[in-house]
Amino acid sequence: MAFILTFLGKGGTGRTTVGIAAAKRLAAEGSRVLWATCEPGPTASLLLGATLTNNPQTIAANLSAVRLHAPTLLEQSWEEVKKLEAQYLRSPVLKDVYGQELCVLPGMDRALVLNALREFGASDDYDTIVFDGSGNADTLRMLALPEMLSWYARRSRQLFAESDIGKTISPFLQPIGSAVLNVSWSAEDLVNQQAAPARDANQLLEEGKAALADPRRVAGFLVATQEPGAIASARYLWGSAQQAGLTVGGLLLNRAVDAGAIASQFAPLATTTLPESNDWQVLSDSLPNLREQALHAPRPVEIDVKQRQVRLFLPGFDKKQVKLTQYGLELTIEAGDLRRNLMLPPQLSGQSVKGAKFQDGYLIVTL
């Protein structure tokens, strides 16, 4: 399982450059690195000095690069799905649909990119994946997809159980979900929702949630300049990342004169000042050990079963901006634009929230 590293920050702060420097540094240290982007523009190819392709290509020792192109990703599994559908459904609806057409469906691209990261991460070909996404709330929404989808799955089961539509709609959703997740399925699975594909899909979502929650598997770093807009964006993305469940390992500061004043706004995170340089070696050398640093950063969520406490690190928020709702074992936290549905461990069941307070950037909920 590869370590997935991503960088968050306002456009123009040097996010992509820092990501490439990190990829080069890790590759030089012997890690097998895949640098992956989902940005369609030409910027990355210019910086890398190599034309990006839709399949990974080696661009230096230990370093590969790939462009995650949603239509290509979908096309790779779509024909297979149609064959299965034709075989098992009385009136297949997808026979005349091309995988490419579905990419126009909003949101499909995000799911496909996340799944590609999952597959590359599980392939044993790479130790580290440096992911160059949009670097804003969109990347966070993508990483939070497994939690959202599993919440939707729970919610829909409940809704569908009360409706006739449920049974009819599910075989239609199955092949699309299957194409996105590359999960195999059989005739029996189509009539039995408790069978393999539903279980496989749930398993994948659980694995995705577990990976995001583990800073040895996924971590993000903030990138900023000293410009007030860039600092404000970094603070906003920091809070949003915690809310999405992504560990933020530190702040990387480009073109900054007074780093000290800025660093204090991001305590307890470590701040590293990067030199202004066109030399990749200089940039790479100036980076801290990102993997190590992520392990010592505050965790977005800690659940202390003994003390019956849930501790959420929510820098930049105060109590008034946060809304808590409890529904059985599910705790919903709304802060800023992100909504999070946290499943509590069974040991904390049967209890409603007794209190909530803010302390040193943490929201501490006692059950």
Next chain:
Amino acid sequence: MAFILTFLGKGGTGRTTVGIAAAKRLAAEGSRVLWATCEPGPTASLLLGATLTNNPQTIAANLSAVRLHAPTLLEQSWEEVKKLEAQYLRSPVLKDVYGQELCVLPGMDRALVLNALREFGASDDYDTIVFDGSGNADTLRMLALPEMLSWYARRSRQLFAESDIGKTISPFLQPIGSAVLNVSWSAEDLVNQQAAPARDANQLLEEGKAALADPRRVAGFLVATQEPGAIASARYLWGSAQQAGLTVGGLLLNRAVDAGAIASQFAPLATTTLPESNDWQVLSDSLPNLREQALHAPRPVEIDVKQRQVRLFLPGFDKKQVKLTQYGLELTIEAGDLRRNLMLPPQLSGQSVKGAKFQDGYLIVTL
């Protein structure tokens, strides 16, 4: 009907700043301007010097500002939809669903923001809407939604006609579509797909397509600095905008020393060099007449019925990168990442493509 103006360019090139300067300039000239952003971060509030709210507020003479917040937009029509559903469907599925929850559905935000722009544009409260979006391919995908959706509607009618699933799934999709588009509907509409809501929705999509095709209604401007990545992004976005059907009115160049060399890469577009200044007045004054300039820019598509020609302006592409497919009156053009489905006028029916050639950045298709 308001004129909708948006700015495209790489992050950090000053896109939002230029958009605010344009809004101030137009407001000073007497146009009633709404400056609208869908970016959740704090950057815009810092630049505007006003905290953004989810409903328009006046921030200066003739100038209002609003943040288009998808959950708020949806919440405003969701309760209404649920009431209608409960009244008319035997087993309503939405009764326990909160509008906010649906915002987690990928793509929903894009549709809600576009619809809000449509409603503000039709409200007669504003002459101009300056839209501060992501400024990249995402904004273009949003503007191209009506064309995509109407293509999907045609495609689904065809697919559903051949399947049992069609009839069962459609009442489920109706209320969601309705909430996004704020279209009213009645009991009769639920059983008759040819009735009001389907017609209303088609009408809206046709209006959306017509607005995007008309540079008096919608136009985009490129923003760049002289940095190679910013120039490459602007060229990429220029081609993609044409492909999405958005007229690009010109290039606005920030912090550039040798504007001449850059301008030649964007001919026949007009290039304007902007001074480096923190003074809004200086910035506003340096802008050209954006509305006027958009009218003289190349149109993304021109259909010449007499000459039986379709002329597509596709700067930055060559013949090899473009794929044409014809299906009845529908011409599908794939260039770069965007796919466009063009409905030809009835006068051009019954003819297949006779030839296609590239000339001065135009793809000329003869039927």
